[in-house]
Amino acid sequence: MTTLDPDTLPSISDAATHPIDITRRPRHGFGATLRSPIGIAATVTLLTLVFFAIFGPVLWGETAGQADLTKLSAKPSAEHLLGTDAGGRDVLARVLTATRLSLTSALMATAIAVSVGVVAGLLPIVAPRRIANAVNGVIGVALAFPALLLAIVVSIMFGAGLVGVSLAIGLAMAPSYARLTQTLGASVAGRDFVAAARILGAGRTRILVKHILPNVRDPLIVNASIGAGTALVAATGLSFLGLGVQAPRYDWGRMLGESLNSIYVNPAASLGLCAAIVLAGVTFALTGEALARALGVHRPSGRRKRRPSSAGSEGSAVPQPQRVVDDAVLSVRGLTVQAPQAEGWTTLVDGVSFDVGRGEIVGIVGESGSGKSLTCMAVACLLEQPLSVSASSIRFDDTELAVDGHSGAAPRGKEVAAQLGTRMALVFQDPSTSLNPSIHVGTQVAEIGELHGGLSRKEARRRAIDRLGSVRIPDPERRAGQYPHEFSGGMRQRAMLAMGLMGEPALIIADEPTTALDVTVQREVLSLLHEVNQERGTAVMFVSHDISLVSSFCTRVLVMYRGSLVEDLTAADLAAGRAQHPYTRALAASVPHMDSEPGSEFATIHEGAVFDDDPAQGAS
Numbered sequence: 001m002t003t004l005d006p007d008t009l010p011s012i013s014d015a016a017t018h019p020i021d022i023t024r025r026p027r028h029g030f031g032a033t034l035r036s037p038i039g040i041a042a043t044v045t046l047l048t049l050v051f052f053a054i055f056g057p058v059l060w061g062e063t064a065g066q067a068d069l070t071k072l073s074a075k076p077s078a079e080h081l082l083g084t085d086a087g088g089r090d091v092l093a094r095v096l097t098a099t100r101l102s103l104t105s106a107l108m109a110t111a112i113a114v115s116v117g118v119v120a121g122l123l124p125i126v127a128p129r130r131i132a133n134a135v136n137g138v139i140g141v142a143l144a145f146p147a148l149l150l151a152i153v154v155s156i157m158f159g160a161g162l163v164g165v166s167l168a169i170g171l172a173m174a175p176s177y178a179r180l181t182q183t184l185g186a187s188v189a190g191r192d193f194v195a196a197a198r199i200l201g202a203g204r205t206r207i208l209v210k211h212i213l214p215n216v217r218d219p220l221i222v223n224a225s226i227g228a229g230t231a232l233v234a235a236t237g238l239s240f241l242g243l244g245v246q247a248p249r250y251d252w253g254r255m256l257g258e259s260l261n262s263i264y265v266n267p268a269a270s271l272g273l274c275a276a277i278v279l280a281g282v283t284f285a286l287t288g289e290a291l292a293r294a295l296g297v298h299r300p301s302g303r304r305k306r307r308p309s310s311a312g313s314e315g316s317a318v319p320q321p322q323r324v325v326d327d328a329v330l331s332v333r334g335l336t337v338q339a340p341q342a343e344g345w346t347t348l349v350d351g352v353s354f355d356v357g358r359g360e361i362v363g364i365v366g367e368s369g370s371g372k373s374l375t376c377m378a379v380a381c382l383l384e385q386p387l388s389v390s391a392s393s394i395r396f397d398d399t400e401l402a403v404d405g406h407s408g409a410a411p412r413g414k415e416v417a418a419q420l421g422t423r424m425a426l427v428f429q430d431p432s433t434s435l436n437p438s439i440h441v442g443t444q445v446a447e448i449g450e451l452h453g454g455l456s457r458k459e460a461r462r463r464a465i466d467r468l469g470s471v472r473i474p475d476p477e478r479r480a481g482q483y484p485h486e487f488s489g490g491m492r493q494r495a496m497l498a499m500g501l502m503g504e505p506a507l508i509i510a511d512e513p514t515t516a517l518d519v520t521v522q523r524e525v526l527s528l529l530h531e532v533n534q535e536r537g538t539a540v541m542f543v544s545h546d547i548s549l550v551s552s553f554c555t556r557v558l559v560m561y562r563g564s565l566v567e568d569l570t571a572a573d574l575a576a577g578r579a580q581h582p583y584t585r586a587l588a589a590s591v592p593h594m595d596s597e598p599g600s601e602f603a604t605i606h607e608g609a610v611f612d613d614d615p616a617q618g619a620s
């Protein structure tokens with residue numbers, strides 16, 4: 001029997017761990033995918049493979065069985081395109097005939113792997129804790145065990161043959177599908193709609209069937225499709241070793257093992273078999289890619305949708321803001337953020353232009369979804385593909401951040417990265433997700449000092465403790481050694497601010513920093529921001545839904561509506577009811593007052609009234 005180094009065999013342990021991000025991307029649908037190049041390639045190759053699997057044994061089975069003892073291991077000829085094997089049989093006919101058995105073992109193995117993996121992966125969600133722990137333990141141990149060895153052991157246990165090899169590979173691949181299912185399931189289980197279902201009293205099984213399974217299904221289908229290619233290669237490997245289908249049946253693996261004996265006499269036979277295996281593998285990969293595209297499951301690929309033309313394209317006039325500030329720390333011109341859709345691009349932020357003066361506190365208000373956060377993230381160069389960010393100019397602290405009219409998280413020079421790291425600080429809305437839960441707060445705060453401040457680890461830690469103290473975190477030395485979960489929400493926000501203060505920030509972007517906090521803590525965070533602004537002259541961009549808070553805390557207010565900046569006015573004008581734009585007036589009028597009649601309805605902004613001539617109609 002041919003011997004083979006197991007290390008050279010394909011790895012089946014990671015069959016289900018292809019780099020699939022479960023984040024949803026736009027679904028292209030099956031129709032559009034079938035018309036795309038990848039859809040066409042997948043369809044053609046898959047149909048070809050299916051044709052040979054179904055009709056191969058019927059059309060070429062007889063020829064494949066006929067032995068010509070005068071032509072043993074013959075080279076390719078017009079009669080035998082890939083030559084003959086050691087028994088004088090036509091290699092091409094046998095390759096085509098073997099398609100059915102080779103694919104059958106790969107598909108059976110994949111079906112076993114996915115079924116066992118999904119059940120094992122989801123069981124811990126519904127089973128009692130002890131069983132769940134036991135299942136998790138078994139999955140962990142199985143994952144740690146070399147998958148190929150597991151497959152060989154299982155195939156010896158079940159005996160050589162089609163069923164044995166399928167079971168062996170299926171069971172060897174199952175742990176990775178179980179882990180994938182667990183990961184996907186856990187990410188769904190943490191979402192708000194599952195929490196809402198729990199609150200409504202839905203049982204575990206119902207949550208599993210109704211909420212979790214439908215959300216993990218598509219990535220699993222895509223993974224299974226690609227994993228089938230790995231199963232095929234693994235089944236071929238086991239057959240090659242003599243553990244797969246037995247004579248008189250044959251598959252590509254067995255044939256490959258036999259052809260090696262005459263590889264110097266007729267190399268075409270081995271090459272033909274390898275080509276068949278590679279083509280089948282590529283077919284599964286293409287099918288997976290096409291399914292990912294159709295179902296909207298993200299698989300990183302080299303090709304990206306062509307970005308829409310930049311805002312800074314030649315000939316277009318530079319858009320001017322409603323108010324130009326002389327000494328601006330931030331000047332944004334024509335900022336546009338777009339997201340890809342199945343058909344074209346949708347504009348989420350539409351040509352926004354504004355200035356933030358040095359030391360100024362500028363508020364951004366607008367209803368949910370108006371583009372406030374995207375504007376801030378774009379300014380901080382934090383938006384990533386597939387979003388497209390373009391701008392004529394984003395000038396921060398005398399550095400141009402828009403390159404060739406485009407901005408975003410594109411790799412940029414070290415200097416610009418250091419500039420952003422030390423001169424711009426960010427405080428996000430949700431204090432529970434802003435800090436890495438597995439790293440001490442002090443280490444996280446200190447990191448920026450080491451990274452961009454050129455400080456040693458010790459110096460950075462000392463400065464981090466100092467900054468934690470300066471944002472009024474009591475006992476900062478002890479607190480620096482704690483994890484984020486040991487901090488309250490307000491303390492986490494202050495730690496974020498301390499992180500920003502490790503450098504000398506010229507601008508703090510605070511995106512709804514107080515929304516998740518109670519009123520008292522809210523006041524503390526605001527007074528801290530105010531203090532930093534007053535003492536260090538740091539400008540603040542303060543995002544909020546709360547128009548009354550913004551008019552009291554900020555000096556100037558930018559009003560956003562459906563991705564556009566509709567008004568730029570002073571906080572004093574806003575507070576005194578001197579807003580010009582109907583939407584701003586409607587927004588101001590929708591704020592409930594203490595002197596409102598008890599029992600009266602809250603004012604709401606209704607769609608059509610926003611651009612009416614009569615501002616009084618804006619709020620009703």
Ligand SMILES: Nc1ncnc2c1ncn2[C@@H]1O[C@H](COP(=O)(O)OP(=O)(O)OP(=O)(O)O)[C@@H](O)[C@H]1O
Pocket residue numbers: 339348366367368369370371372373374375387545
């Ligand atoms: N990564 C993304 N891909 C596609 N669309 C997005 C993305 N991020 C945000 N959006 C959409 O862009 C619009 C603006 O989002 P943004 O988060 O800026 O709103 P917002 O004004 O900050 O709202 P909120 O006050 O609720 O946080 C929304 O319709 C949102 O659904």
